[in-house]
Amino acid sequence: QQQVKQSPQSLIVQKGGISIINCAYENTAFDYFPWYQQFPGKGPALLIAIRPDVSEKKEGRFTISFNKSAKQFSLHIMDSQPGDSATYFCAASITGSARQLTFGSGTQLTVLP
Amino acid sequence: ETGVTQTPRHLVMGMTNKKSLKCEQHLGHNAMYWYKQSAKKPLELMFVYSLEERVENNSVPSRFSPECPNSSHLFLHLHTLQPEDSALYLCASSLDRVREKLFFGSGTQLSVL
Numbered sequence: 228q229q230q231v232k233q234s235p236q237s238l239i240v241q242k243g244g245i246s247i248i249n250c251a252y253e254n255t256a257f258d259y260f261p262w263y264q265q266f267p268g269k270g271p272a273l274l275i276a277i278r279p280d281v282s283e284k285k286e287g288r289f290t291i292s293f294n295k296s297a298k299q300f301s302l303h304i305m306d307s308q309p310g311d312s313a314t315y316f317c318a319a320s321i322t323g324s325a326r327q328l329t330f331g332s333g334t335q336l337t338v339l340p
Numbered sequence: 341e342t343g344v345t346q347t348p349r350h351l352v353m354g355m356t357n358k359k360s361l362k363c364e365q366h367l368g369h370n371a372m373y374w375y376k377q378s379a380k381k382p383l384e385l386m387f388v389y390s391l392e393e394r395v396e397n398n399s400v401p402s403r404f405s406p407e408c409p410n411s412s413h414l415f416l417h418l419h420t421l422q423p424e425d426s427a428l429y430l431c432a433s434s435l436d437r438v439r440e441k442l443f444f445g446s447g448t449q450l451s452v453l
Contacts, residue, residue, distance in 0.1 A: 236380065259440050261440065261441075268446060270344070270430050270445050270447055271430075271444050272443075272444065316382075316383065320440055330382040331382055332381055333380070
């Protein structure tokens with residue numbers, strides 16, 4: 228049973244556009260929601276993370292929006308650049324339990340020049 | 341560089357071969373993980389080691405055998421694999437098993453013929 232559902236599977240955006248990736252979770256005990264970025268030939272790397280005490284977190288061009296009542300969270304990439312082309316994974320876990328980190332199935336983002 | 345090194349980067353093996361994957365972390369972390377990454381699927385946690393003790397084994401077939409001789413090294417011994425085991429195998433580490441930030445290596449791309 229997949230506990231974190233991610234969409235879309237792939238996304239193509241023009242340079243300068245906004246990329247939006249969505250995730251939904253089922254386990255209401257989750258309280259830590261990271262996003263990982265993976266370039267071809269590399270392992271995933273933590274991009275940004277949020278906890279449910281805030282509804283939004285911004286780091287540079289990357290923003291996480293969190294909706295606790297809907298059990299959804301999303302990644303917004305503003306002013307998307309070709310260098311942002313990568314696979315993005317959302318994840319969720321319970322604080323204090325790294326081994327419980329549950330990943331989404333990934334979104335392959337392509338930003339056209 | 342993430343500080344987590346995996347070798348080899350690519351491996352092709354027959355179903356009757358025995359091989360090992362190696363992971364080394366230079367971050368002073370105390371928890372290490374093996375993940376399996378298959379196309380269009382969520383990352384699957386296979387094993388977790390904390391202070392050299394295995395603390396998680398997610399119903400992984402016995403043809404995968406992990407070894408953690410010290411907190412910096414992790415091995416995954418492979419024998420009599422099946423073609424469906426072909427995937428990217430990722431090693432990760434974290435400060436300890438309750439800290440959620442994972443640092444991944446670049447992975448070993450395994451093909452089983």
